[in-house]
Amino acid sequence: MSVDQETPAASARLVVMGSAGLTEGFSLIGAEVHAEATHEVVEEVLARLFREGVQALVFLEAHLARGHGVWLNRLRNEGGRIVVTELPPLSAPEHYAPAVDDVVLAVLGPEALK
Numbered sequence: 713m714s715v716d717q718e719t720p721a722a723s724a725r726l727v728v729m730g731s732a733g734l735t736e737g738f739s740l741i742g743a744e745v746h747a748e749a750t751h752e753v754v755e756e757v758l759a760r761l762f763r764e765g766v767q768a769l770v771f772l773e774a775h776l777a778r779g780h781g782v783w784l785n786r787l788r789n790e791g792g793r794i795v796v797t798e799l800p801p802l803s804a805p806e807h808y809a810p811a812v813d814d815v816v817l818a819v820l821g822p823e824a825l826k
Contacts, residue, residue: 725766729754730773734802738771751779758783758794767793774798 728738729749739745746753754776761768762783770787777784777798787794 723767725761725768726771727757727761727768728771728799729757729776730771730799731802734773734799749776751776751781754779755781755783758787758796761794762787765793768795770794770796771799772796774801 726738726741726743727746728735728743729746732747735743735745735747746757749757754772758770758781761770777796784796787796
């Protein structure tokens with residue numbers, strides 16, 4: 713790769729949606745934050761990112777990540793240039809269980825996560 717070519721990571725956007733307390737720290741490192749976002753805001757932002765054709769890493773606080781919007785479902789299933797993942801709630805991280813745990817338990821059984 714020549715020096716004048718831009719690498720994909722250099723143009724990727726970091727987007728964070730969740731409670732104000734959670735998003736505040738991400739804003740300090742230059743992330744695009746949407747504090748106190750609703751499921752509707754998540755859908756609007758994801759649709760905009762898709763239409764703009766950008767690469768993005770999108771962090772959603774758990775309650776938003778477990779929604780079922782059209783764009784959220786589409787981007788989760790497609791994968792590719794917009795990656796959506798979830799963050800534990802700031803107020804109770806010790807009670808957080810990632811959604812993937814259910815899949816692991818279903819496939820490998822209850823002993824898999826011990």
